[in-house]
Amino acid sequence: MENYRPTIGLEIHAELHTLTKMFCACLNDPDERAKNTNICPVCMAHPGSLPAVNREAVKKVLLVGTALGATLADFSEFDRKNYFYPDIPKGYQISQYAHPLVQGGTLGGVAITRVHLEEDTARSQHLAETSLVDFNRAGVPLMELVTEPVIHSAQVASAFARELQLLLRALGVGEAHMDKGEMRVEANISVAPSSAQGLKGDSLALEGVALETLGTKVEVKNLNSFRSVERAITHEIERQTALIESGGEVAQETRGWDEVQQATFSQRKKESSHDYRYFPDPDLPKLMLSEIPEFSSEVLKKELPELPWERRERYLTLGLKPDDVEMFLSDKRYGKLFEETLQLQSDASNLIANFIGSDIAGLVSKYGDAGLANITPEGLTAVVALFADKSISSRGAKDAIAEVFMNGGDFAEVSKKYLQQSDTGALEIIAQKVVDANPSVVAEYKAGKGASLQFLVGQGMKESNGSANPQALLKAIQKILV
Numbered sequence: 001m002e003n004y005r006p007t008i009g010l011e012i013h014a015e016l017h018t019l020t021k022m023f024c025a026c027l028n029d030p031d032e033r034a035k036n037t038n039i040c041p042v043c044m045a046h047p048g049s050l051p052a053v054n055r056e057a058v059k060k061v062l063l064v065g066t067a068l069g070a071t072l073a074d075f076s077e078f079d080r081k082n083y084f085y086p087d088i089p090k091g092y093q094i095s096q097y098a099h100p101l102v103q104g105g106t107l108g109g110v111a112i113t114r115v116h117l118e119e120d121t122a123r124s125q126h127l128a129e130t131s132l133v134d135f136n137r138a139g140v141p142l143m144e145l146v147t148e149p150v151i152h153s154a155q156v157a158s159a160f161a162r163e164l165q166l167l168l169r170a171l172g173v174g175e176a177h178m179d180k181g182e183m184r185v186e187a188n189i190s191v192a193p194s195s196a197q198g199l200k201g202d203s204l205a206l207e208g209v210a211l212e213t214l215g216t217k218v219e220v221k222n223l224n225s226f227r228s229v230e231r232a233i234t235h236e237i238e239r240q241t242a243l244i245e246s247g248g249e250v251a252q253e254t255r256g257w258d259e260v261q262q263a264t265f266s267q268r269k270k271e272s273s274h275d276y277r278y279f280p281d282p283d284l285p286k287l288m289l290s291e292i293p294e295f296s297s298e299v300l301k302k303e304l305p306e307l308p309w310e311r312r313e314r315y316l317t318l319g320l321k322p323d324d325v326e327m328f329l330s331d332k333r334y335g336k337l338f339e340e341t342l343q344l345q346s347d348a349s350n351l352i353a354n355f356i357g358s359d360i361a362g363l364v365s366k367y368g369d370a371g372l373a374n375i376t377p378e379g380l381t382a383v384v385a386l387f388a389d390k391s392i393s394s395r396g397a398k399d400a401i402a403e404v405f406m407n408g409g410d411f412a413e414v415s416k417k418y419l420q421q422s423d424t425g426a427l428e429i430i431a432q433k434v435v436d437a438n439p440s441v442v443a444e445y446k447a448g449k450g451a452s453l454q455f456l457v458g459q460g461m462k463e464s465n466g467s468a469n470p471q472a473l474l475k476a477i478q479k480i481l482v
Helices: 055-067 154-171 226-245 297-303 308-317 322-330 332-344 349-367 370-374 377-388 394-407 411-416 424-437 439-446 451-463 470-481
Strands: 004-015 079-082 092-095 110-119 123-126 131-134 141-147 183-193 218-223 253-258 263-269
Touching: 004 154, 004 226, 055 110, 055 141, 055 154, 055 297, 092 110, 154 183, 154 226, 154 308, 154 322, 183 226, 218 226, 226 253, 226 263, 308 322, 322 332, 322 349, 332 349, 332 377, 349 370, 349 377, 349 394, 370 394, 377 394, 377 411, 394 411, 424 451, 424 470, 439 451, 439 470, 451 470
Parallel strands: 218 253
Antiparallel strands: 004 141, 004 183, 079 092, 110 141, 123 131, 183 218, 253 263
16 A cells, blocks of 8 residues: 555535524423434525525634634625435435535644535435434534545545634534434545556645645545544545556445445445536525625634643643543533642642543543532642642542542541641651551561562552551651661
C-alpha cells in the first residue's frame, strides 16, 4: 500500500438542538418514544401546508461557521433536493445547494468546503415481512458539514469527527450522540497510485500539494461510531487498493458498512448533483442575513464560548495529562466538576485532575454515575486541601471520596476519620508492632536491602487504616531499627 495514496473527504450530518423542527412548530425531541407523535401537516407534507424557517437553527449554523473562521453568507436560500424514498414524505428534501449559510473555514487543520442547513428524514424500521416509518424525526434541523478532500488517513478522519463533536457540544448547538443517530458520518474515499500514472480520475489542486490525479470516489454512508469511521475507511482503502492491483476498476458507488462482517458492501450507483434536480424552494423566502442584526459576525463572535482547542491548550499549559484533558473536553460531567473545583482552588489543577480522572472516574465506571451527585466542587476542594497539606494521605483521600460517592455526606466530616496520625506515641506503638511481626524483613533491611523499609512502612499504613503520616511512621520505624 506504500505505492498508493488515499484521499478522503467527509460529509457529516448533525441534528441541531432546537425547541421545534426546521420548518414547522412540532417539537424537536430526540428522546420521544411514542412513534409518530411530533408530527403535523407541514412535516407530513399534506397538501396546502407551508413551511417557515426556524430562526434558531439558522443562527446555530452561523455560530458553527464563526467558530470555524469561515465566511458567513450574506445571501442564502433553501432548495428542493428531489428524490423518492419512504422516509421523505414530500418526495423531496428541503436543503441548500448553490447558496449555503457557511463556506470555507478549518477545523483541526482540515479545510472545510461548506456548512449548510437542511431537514432530517424520517426513521425507517425494516422488519422481517414489512417496513415501518416513524416521522418524529422528519423535519428536524440537520446541519451538514463537508470537508475538502484533504484527509489521507482513517485516523485523521476519525480525529476530525471527534473534534467536530466537541465543537458542537461546546457551542450548545447539539449533543451529536453518534449512537443515537444525532451525528452521522459519510466518507468519500478514493485511492490512486502515488505517481498517478495512467489513472483516470478528477484533477484537483490541493494547498501545498502539486496537481495530482485522484482515483474513483466511493461513498461509505451512515457510519455511527468513531471506531466504525476508522475501520470502514481502512477497509475501503484496502479494498480499492487490492482491486486496482489486480487489474480491476473501482466503481463510483455508494456503499454501506457491515459492523459484523467488518466490511463495506455495495448499495447503489453513486448519484451526482444533477440527479437531484435542485431548484430554489418557492415556498420559502430568500435570506438576506446582513439585514438581521443578531446574525452579524460581530454579534456571533461575542457569543462564542471558550472553544475546545482553546480549552485544550489552557489545560495543557496547566500541566494536565493529555488523557485527562481529553476526558474533560469530551465528558461534560467531569469537565464541569474540574472547572468549578479549579475556580475554588486554582493552584491545585493537577491534584484535582488526578482525583477526578483516576478515583472519581473509576467509581463511575464501576458503580455508575448516580454517586456523582454527591461529589461537589466544595467537597472535592476540601479533600484536595487536606491532601496538599499532608493532613490526609493518598489512601485516605481515595477512601473519603469513595465513601461520599457511595453514601453521600459532608466531605469535611467524612475526611476527619481519615486524617493522618502524627502523634509520636501512637505511631511508635504501630511501628513496634510491625517490626515484631516481620523479623525476616527486618533482617533483610539490616543486611542492606533498603526496599524492605518501604515494605514495613506499607504494613504500618495498613495497620493504621491509612491514617498514619507516612513520613512520621518512617521515622518511628527507623528509630526502632537503629
